[in-house]
Amino acid sequence: MLNLNDILNISTALLIAWSCSLLGVFLVLRKMVMVGDAISHSVLPGVVMAFLVGSYSSSSFILIGAAVFGVLTTIIIDFLYRKLKLQEDASIGLTFTWLFALGVILITVFADGNSHIDKDCVLFGELGLTFLDKIIIGGRLWGTKSMMLLLPLLLIVVVFVFKGFKGFQIHAFQAEYAQTKGISTGFWHYALMTLVSLVTVLSFESVGAILVVGFLVVPPATAYLLTKNLRNMLLLSLVISTFDVLVGYFTALHFDLAISPTIITVSGLVIFLTIVVQITNSRFKTVV
Amino acid sequence: MLSSTLILVLIGLAVISAVAGVVGCYAFLRKRALVGDAVAHSVLPGVAVGFILSGTKDPFYLLLGGLVFGYLAILSIDVIHRKTKLSEDSAIGLVTTIYFAFGSVFLSVISNSGNGDQAGLKDFLFGKAATMTEMDVIVFLIAAILVVISVGVFYKPFLLLSFNKDFANTQGWKVNFYETLLSLMTVLIIAIGLQAVGVVLMSALLIAPAASSRYWTNSLRKMMAISAVFGAMAGIGGGLLSLLGEDMPTGPWVIMILFLFTLITLLFAPEKGYFFIRRRNSNNLRKINEENVMKALHQLNEIGIKEVTLSSFLDKRKMDTDQLQKTFNNVSDKDWVTKTNDVYALTERGAIEAKRIVRLHRLWELYLTQRLNFKEDHIHGTAETIEHLITDELEAQLVKELDYPTEDPHNKEIPYN
Amino acid sequence: MNSIEVHNLTVAYNQLPVLWDVDFELPKGQIIGIVGPNGSGKSTLLKAIMGLFPLSSGYVKVLDSSLEQMRSSIAYVPQRETVDWNFPASVKDVVEMGRYQPGKLFRKLSNVDKQLAVEAIEKVKLTPFMDRQIGQLSGGQQQRVFIARALAQGAEVYLMDEPFIGVDVATEKAIMDLLQAMRDEGKTIILVHHDLQSVTANFDYLVMLNTRLVTHGPIQEVLTAENLQSTYGGQLNLFSQLQQLIQTKDFPIREKGFEDK
Numbered sequence A: 001m002l003n004l005n006d007i008l009n010i011s012t013a014l015l016i017a018w019s020c021s022l023l024g025v026f027l028v029l030r031k032m033v034m035v036g037d038a039i040s041h042s043v044l045p046g047v048v049m050a051f052l053v054g055s056y057s058s059s060s061f062i063l064i065g066a067a068v069f070g071v072l073t074t075i076i077i078d079f080l081y082r083k084l085k086l087q088e089d090a091s092i093g094l095t096f097t098w099l100f101a102l103g104v105i106l107i108t109v110f111a112d113g114n115s116h117i118d119k120d121c122v123l124f125g126e127l128g129l130t131f132l133d134k135i136i137i138g139g140r141l142w143g144t145k146s147m148m149l150l151l152p153l154l155l156i157v158v159v160f161v162f163k164g165f166k167g168f169q170i171h172a173f174q175a176e177y178a179q180t181k182g183i184s185t186g187f188w189h190y191a192l193m194t195l196v197s198l199v200t201v202l203s204f205e206s207v208g209a210i211l212v213v214g215f216l217v218v219p220p221a222t223a224y225l226l227t228k229n230l231r232n233m234l235l236l237s238l239v240i241s242t243f244d245v246l247v248g249y250f251t252a253l254h255f256d257l258a259i260s261p262t263i264i265t266v267s268g269l270v271i272f273l274t275i276v277v278q279i280t281n282s283r284f285k286t287v288v
Numbered sequence B: 001m002l003s004s005t006l007i008l009v010l011i012g013l014a015v016i017s018a019v020a021g022v023v024g025c026y027a028f029l030r031k032r033a034l035v036g037d038a039v040a041h042s043v044l045p046g047v048a049v050g051f052i053l054s055g056t057k058d059p060f061y062l063l064l065g066g067l068v069f070g071y072l073a074i075l076s077i078d079v080i081h082r083k084t085k086l087s088e089d090s091a092i093g094l095v096t097t098i099y100f101a102f103g104s105v106f107l108s109v110i111s112n113s114g115n116g117d118q119a120g121l122k123d124f125l126f127g128k129a130a131t132m133t134e135m136d137v138i139v140f141l142i143a144a145i146l147v148v149i150s151v152g153v154f155y156k157p158f159l160l161l162s163f164n165k166d167f168a169n170t171q172g173w174k175v176n177f178y179e180t181l182l183s184l185m186t187v188l189i190i191a192i193g194l195q196a197v198g199v200v201l202m203s204a205l206l207i208a209p210a211a212s213s214r215y216w217t218n219s220l221r222k223m224m225a226i227s228a229v230f231g232a233m234a235g236i237g238g239g240l241l242s243l244l245g246e247d248m249p250t251g252p253w254v255i256m257i258l259f260l261f262t263l264i265t266l267l268f269a270p271e272k273g274y275f276f277i278r279r280r281n282s283n284n285l286r287k288i289n290e291e292n293v294m295k296a297l298h299q300l301n302e303i304g305i306k307e308v309t310l311s312s313f314l315d316k317r318k319m320d321t322d323q324l325q326k327t328f329n330n331v332s333d334k335d336w337v338t339k340t341n342d343v344y345a346l347t348e349r350g351a352i353e354a355k356r357i358v359r360l361h362r363l364w365e366l367y368l369t370q371r372l373n374f375k376e377d378h379i380h381g382t383a384e385t386i387e388h389l390i391t392d393e394l395e396a397q398l399v400k401e402l403d404y405p406t407e408d409p410h411n412k413e414i415p416y417n
Numbered sequence C: 001m002n003s004i005e006v007h008n009l010t011v012a013y014n015q016l017p018v019l020w021d022v023d024f025e026l027p028k029g030q031i032i033g034i035v036g037p038n039g040s041g042k043s044t045l046l047k048a049i050m051g052l053f054p055l056s057s058g059y060v061k062v063l064d065s066s067l068e069q070m071r072s073s074i075a076y077v078p079q080r081e082t083v084d085w086n087f088p089a090s091v092k093d094v095v096e097m098g099r100y101q102p103g104k105l106f107r108k109l110s111n112v113d114k115q116l117a118v119e120a121i122e123k124v125k126l127t128p129f130m131d132r133q134i135g136q137l138s139g140g141q142q143q144r145v146f147i148a149r150a151l152a153q154g155a156e157v158y159l160m161d162e163p164f165i166g167v168d169v170a171t172e173k174a175i176m177d178l179l180q181a182m183r184d185e186g187k188t189i190i191l192v193h194h195d196l197q198s199v200t201a202n203f204d205y206l207v208m209l210n211t212r213l214v215t216h217g218p219i220q221e222v223l224t225a226e227n228l229q230s231t232y233g234g235q236l237n238l239f240s241q242l243q244q245l246i247q248t249k250d251f252p253i254r255e256k257g258f259e260d261k
Helices: A004-029 A033-042 A044-053 A060-083 A088-111 A119-124 A127-132 A145-163 A165-180 A185-226 A230-255 A259-280 B004-029 B033-054 B059-083 B088-112 B120-126 B134-153 B155-163 B165-170 B175-214 B220-244 B250-268 B274-302 B310-316 B321-333 B348-371 B380-386 B392-401 C042-049 C067-073 C091-099 C111-123 C139-153 C169-184 C225-232 C237-248
Strands: A134-137 A140-144 B337-340 B343-346 C004-013 C016-026 C031-035 C057-062 C074-077 C157-161 C188-193 C205-210 C212-218
Touching: A004 A033, A004 A140, A004 A145, A004 A165, A004 A185, A004 A230, A004 A259, A033 A044, A033 A060, A033 A088, A033 A185, A033 B088, A044 A060, A044 A088, A044 A185, A060 A088, A060 A185, A088 B033, A088 B175, A088 B250, A140 A145, A145 A165, A145 A185, A165 A185, A165 A230, A165 C091, A185 A230, A185 A259, A185 B088, A230 A259, A259 B059, A259 B088, B004 B033, B004 B134, B004 B155, B004 B175, B004 B220, B004 B250, B033 B059, B033 B088, B033 B175, B059 B088, B059 B134, B059 B175, B120 B175, B120 B250, B134 B155, B134 B175, B155 B165, B155 B175, B155 B220, B165 B175, B175 B220, B175 B250, B220 B250, B250 B274, B274 B310, B274 B321, B274 B343, B274 B348, B310 B321, B321 B337, B343 B348, B348 B380, B348 B392, B348 C237, B380 C016, B392 C237, C004 C042, C016 C042, C016 C057, C016 C205, C016 C237, C031 C042, C031 C169, C042 C057, C042 C157, C042 C188, C057 C067, C067 C074, C074 C139, C091 C111, C091 C139, C111 C139, C139 C157, C139 C169, C169 C188, C205 C225, C212 C225
Parallel strands: C016 C212, C031 C188, C031 C205, C074 C157, C157 C188
Antiparallel strands: A134 A140, B337 B343, C004 C016, C004 C057, C205 C212
16 A cells, blocks of 8 residues: 555656756757766765755755756866867766766765764665655645655746747757847757756755766667657657556565666666667667 | 885885886876776675675685776776767766675675675775785786886787777788777776775876876886886875874875875976966067067167167057066177166177067068068968067078068068178 | 848858958849858858857848847758757658747747748658658758748848758759749758759859858859869968968967957
8 A cells, every 4th residue: 555655756767757857859959968077976975064054844945056057067078179189079978977076075075973974875875765854834734845845846847848949959959049030049058957956956855966967868869769750759759667666666666676776777668679679670760 | 113024015005006006107108097996996806706605805806806806897888988979988987886786785785784894985985905915915016027028029019909900900010909908907907906096086196107207208108217216205294194184094195195296296297387477478579579589689679779768669669568677688688788777789799689580571572472471461460470470490491491581571671691 | 132242251260260351242032042162161251140150250141130030030041960860850840840939939939930841841752752751851852841841931132051961863953943933932042062063053142161251243244264263272381371370379360359440
């Protein structure tokens, strides 16, 4: 039987998965998945500082500060690549390994005597623990603290992606053409990068740095293989991520496995099957 | 105090970091730096499966599992990229995260069954250099020897493959074979290094030393040597730094030192470093300023003004006053002008130099109109730049090609000495 | 009135000067070819006109005004290989992009906009393929999608980068007919073209480029053996040596702050 904690866990996972699967669509289309990966690692120093300054979930200002590290990452990568002429893959790799290492050192240096930091939790996340911070007002349960941040973020993502669809679309399809029409490519680029940074920061506690990339890339990549229409890709990505979360969660529950890795493993199986079927049978190139 | 355990750890770190630096050169040159990162993550399920299947913590089985999955990761990236419409970037992202998640699931299975320890995942990410054994160091040394031998024996095909794969193919090299060899070498180094230094450091070790060394040399041999030295120094330095505190992870400190090397490189490297570029730009600017002033002095001479002060010069030419003062100082240091009571006049050597600039300017204007069909009213701007660039050798060519001209397109005399 | 006016335009790419003091005025209502060998700066010229490259010197005017004022009157048709044709978009989706405007991206397209896109698709004869994913079109059809997108914008001046590349002879003729129909409606078409074979019959005006401007003018006047020799006869030795010098020494291509009074 489902208990209350399961419902809270699943809701948290879905809020993360939905934000990620929408934003990830544009990372996949712009071939910037690895930049997303870099961002998710590089926000670590920011997250650690957020922990140090105050309690993690309540200090939303600090979280925004942490997200600045994410945007900074894209700026550093761009600087190394364009100004110092370092090749792109190395620029990405250098930037995130350094910032991630910095974060780890910060944790180790300041972890002693600071109750706010749980080292392993920051690094790997533990979805099963997010229900601990319940918000109860007037005797009624309203959710958890992390949901209170993830929900508004999802709303912002939804508004940006669906209301600002044309901007993300034209920028992802052909940024140079958009520029000749006087459209600010910088705005759409940094809008995407900021949202990706925010979602990785907020997901840290629940799924950790490495697995959040899974939510960003796997469902959108699966949807990309199956559709020929951008709106359908966004919707399909949502559907697939929902499926992954539900199946993954209950599998993990049943076999007593770590939750978020199981969810990503399930999504891995889904894309694996999609690829196998497509390679072996050309009739299934696209379905919608 | 340096205990013998510590010395062992430092040697181990130095060796594995140096080898990773060498192997990383190929990954870097083949623009596959991030594939190394993917492989490092993908070794996790291999280690877990090796443990489950063998039922022991025998490093041999763990290593074998790691090798298999690491190589599988490379194959997966390749298949996804070639057989579907997904880009290589997506393929790397997919493989990194799915393999890692898969490995984490296995780890949770192991820890639930009471066999393994909870800290497994953390050690995997950051390594536990402090627990390095003699056996580990011996394995590192053997791997190092293997890498040095194969890099020596296959130097040429590896070189061709890294710089121009298509060319290697047309030259009849078995490109697939050597690519597989390189991949296996990379996977091997990652797999044996992981337990000591962890995933994050392994990725950094494959990228940072190679990327830095590329800035110091154009030769692959030297690049590998420099990269190995960078790696080894960072390994030892990071190992020592991590002694600063208890429970300090080694990997992140090694990365900090690697990053320091990269920073120094980006700032100070010849040709492409920040300071080199800045100095070159300011040299260029100084040359332009000096030559412009000399040219102006010559032109003033032509209309009978033999002596100028700063302010009388500024009446004739627009230029920043400080810049002009500096430039006058420079040219009088070169003995091109004399300075008496704030009055400047061309010396004999200066007059020759000034003539040279004017001559180059007018020659180039002539070249533009005669050879490149420029209109007379459009040539001055370009000639203003080019006059500073034409070397003696180019000047000789120019004069010859224009058949020793005496007048520029504006019918002004081209002054020869 | 000129369609495009370029004055003293110098552009460097990676410090290498690829366009050098280019200077011309182009008429309106004609099909104008920009020709020159590979690496002669043709595509760079179009991009510089569209404001995609920083200019080392000079300025550009579109219909006697600045580019910013005339953005909606000038349409850019990029090379076909600049996009990933696997992108999940239909012919209609791409052509509708021609109606996108900065500042209005958060609003829905109006019915008028959509209608204009449909008409543009009709003009390039792609109506039966309207809902097809763009990757499932032939090379010529993909080129026509880009042209339709420019048409949907309703511009006066069209800048096209190699519209005939990778296109079969029949499609080449179809596109040419379309361009001629556009010209007859008073539009100006400026296109980059690498091949001289099919040029003479169809273009009205020619810009011959080889890093520097060789010449420009009505086609019957400028298409001479001598001009062809200067355009395609290879770069002049001295000139290219200097170009290299500028790149290796990272020399400022235009100096600033020192002028005659």
